[in-house]
Amino acid sequence: MNKSLSAKLNSLKVILVLLLIFGNKVNAQNQVDSENSVIPYDLKWSERTALSVLKKYPKAWQLDGNDKPKWDYKMGFVLSGFEKLYQKTNNKKYFEYIKDYVDEMIDSTGNIKKYDLKEYNIDYLNPGKLLFNLYNITKDSRYFQLIGKLRNQLETQPRTTSGGFWHKQIYPNQMWIDGLYMAEPFYTQFTVKYEKGKSLDDIAKQFELVHNHIVDKKTGLVYQAWDESKEIAWANKQTGTSPTIWGRGIGWYMVALVETLDYFPKSHPKHKVLVEYLNQISKSVNQYKSESGLWYQVADKPEKFGNYVEPSASGMIIYAFVKGANKGYLSGNYKSTAKKSFESFVKEFVKVDKKGEVTVLNVSSNVGLGGKPFRDGTNEYYLTAKTKDNGAIGIGAFLLAAIELEK
Numbered sequence: 001m002n003k004s005l006s007a008k009l010n011s012l013k014v015i016l017v018l019l020l021i022f023g024n025k026v027n028a029q030n031q032v033d034s035e036n037s038v039i040p041y042d043l044k045w046s047e048r049t050a051l052s053v054l055k056k057y058p059k060a061w062q063l064d065g066n067d068k069p070k071w072d073y074k075m076g077f078v079l080s081g082f083e084k085l086y087q088k089t090n091n092k093k094y095f096e097y098i099k100d101y102v103d104e105m106i107d108s109t110g111n112i113k114k115y116d117l118k119e120y121n122i123d124y125l126n127p128g129k130l131l132f133n134l135y136n137i138t139k140d141s142r143y144f145q146l147i148g149k150l151r152n153q154l155e156t157q158p159r160t161t162s163g164g165f166w167h168k169q170i171y172p173n174q175m176w177i178d179g180l181y182m183a184e185p186f187y188t189q190f191t192v193k194y195e196k197g198k199s200l201d202d203i204a205k206q207f208e209l210v211h212n213h214i215v216d217k218k219t220g221l222v223y224q225a226w227d228e229s230k231e232i233a234w235a236n237k238q239t240g241t242s243p244t245i246w247g248r249g250i251g252w253y254m255v256a257l258v259e260t261l262d263y264f265p266k267s268h269p270k271h272k273v274l275v276e277y278l279n280q281i282s283k284s285v286n287q288y289k290s291e292s293g294l295w296y297q298v299a300d301k302p303e304k305f306g307n308y309v310e311p312s313a314s315g316m317i318i319y320a321f322v323k324g325a326n327k328g329y330l331s332g333n334y335k336s337t338a339k340k341s342f343e344s345f346v347k348e349f350v351k352v353d354k355k356g357e358v359t360v361l362n363v364s365s366n367v368g369l370g371g372k373p374f375r376d377g378t379n380e381y382y383l384t385a386k387t388k389d390n391g392a393i394g395i396g397a398f399l400l401a402a403i404e405l406e407k
Contacts, residue, residue: 039356045346045402050085050094052358053078053395060101064392071105071112073182074392076127081399083133088403095137098130102143110142110149120157120169125150126182132189151190154183160228163202164209171370173229177214177222177249180206181256188263197265204270207260210253211277216245219300220284224249224377225369234369234377242369242377247299248393250285251316254278255400258323275329278320282330285317286337293341294348297364298379306383310364311349315397318342322404342405345398351389360398363391 039051053063061069063078079098086094105127106112115124128150135143158166160173165183167176184203191199213226225242227235234242257278264271288299294309295317296302321338324330351359365386369377 039358041352041356044406045358046081046085046399046406047089048352048356049358049395049399049402050082052356053082053399054093054097055357056390059104060097061104063395064390065388069104069113071115071124071127073123073126074396075101076130078392078396078399079127079130081396081403083130084400084403088406099134099138102127102130102134106142106146108142110145112146112149117153117156118169120153120166122157122165122167122179122182124182125153125186128186129189132193147190150186151194154187160209162209162228163205164228165206167225174225174227174232174369175206175209175214176225176369177210177246178224178252180210181252181259184256185259185262188260192263192265197268200264200268200270203260203264204268204273207257207274207277213239214241215281216241216300219245219288220280221245221288221299222250222253222281224367232370233374244298244377244379244382245300246367246382247295247297247310247313248316248364250281250295250299251313251320251397254281254285254320254324255316257281258320258327258329261327261329278324278329282321282324282334286334289341292344292348293337294344297382297385301379304379304383306380308362308383309348310362311345311360312363312391312393312397314341314345314349315394315401318345319397319401319404322401326404326407338401339405342401345401349394350398359389360391360394361389362387363389363394365391 038055039048057063060075060079064074079101082094082098128147131143131147134140135147158169158172160166160175164175165179166172167174167179184206187199188203191197191203210222214222216223222245223241224244224246227240230237230240236243257274261274264274285295288302289295290302290309294314296307297310297313298304298307299313301307318338318341321330321334325332325335349361351361353359365388367375367382367385369375375381
């Protein structure tokens with residue numbers, strides 16, 4: 001072998017060694033990058049959010065920072081988004097996340113662990129919405145039995161003199177705005193599916209009572225609650241309403257309307273009335289958004305000291321606007337408004353880390369009325385409620401809004 005050929009071969013060997021070294025480094029770097037970017041940035045917001053939830057909260061009961069399993073309306077709210085996402089993508093991991101939650105909450109005979117009928121807590125009905133599809137897909141009789149048991153709660157749920165469901169046994173004569181969302185979509189789906197719609201008038205009555213007593217005549221917005229007896233300390237002595245128009249409360253009302261209308265037959269005379277209620281609240285709430293298109297914790301007083309735009313309220317209203325427009329209940333202008341508001345939501349409230357995980361920032365913690373210590377429901381009470389990142393209602397509202405906008 002001549003010197004020239006030998007030199008060329010040695011050069012090739014050096015190049016091959018360098019390629020192997022640097023090639024391995026590049027591969028290793030790509031592997032590290034891949035591990036760091038678990039959730040691809042090019043996915044839609046709905047899936048990015050859902051995959052973030054799966055990663056942060058392997059068990060759905062861990063949502064909202066819970067440290068033990070609980071049959072809870074907040075889990076029901078977030079998982080309703082997972083249900084819609086499963087129907088859209090057919091990705092089994094979303095279905096299994098719902099099923100795992102429900103299976104951990106109920107025993108072999110279809111009873112909810114630690115459920116006490118005597119509490120008459122209307123919040124317990126909300127996760128019940130998940131049971132309809134679970135039963136349709138699996139035919140597991142436990143889900144069917146539990147649907148019936150939750151429906152039976154409404155048979156004996158205490159009511160105001162005028163026929164409205166009490167929010168809980170411990171809150172006599174009180175209708176709360178979030179109670180409409182907790183009960184009516186479940187109640188409507190059940191009565192249409194299993195009772196030939198016999199309870200539709202009763203469902204419409206719940207909305208009518210809210211329209212007559214909880215909707216503020218001046219602003220067209222809604223208070224959180226109404227005490228028919230006007231006896232509780234937080235109640236206005238003339239109207240019985242609680243003191244504050246709460247952003248998330250408006251969200252609960254609007255979502256209750258659009259999700260009840262999913263099942264409420266168009267042929268029923270009250271369908272038109274529910275659509276009118278949705279148009280009325282939508283027109284009113286649209287006048288109270290911030291310059292960027294978001295909504296405040298105390299919805300009717302944007303200028304009040306300490307007031308702030310709040311993600312769960314904003315996300316729910318965006319979702320209701322889009323769903324209402326997509327379904328033809330609202331004009332298409334509301335979808336355009338919602339798109340702009342959604343962009344502002346992402347800028348204001350959404351943080352994405354290096355792994356692509358989505359966090360929803362500054363969600364108001366749960367607020368309520370009465371109880372011990374007594375919650376007086378003043379504006380100040382709502383404005384001093386702590387905020388936290390990834391509050392379940394904020395995540396759920398963002399997920400639902402994203403899914404609906406992606407249609």
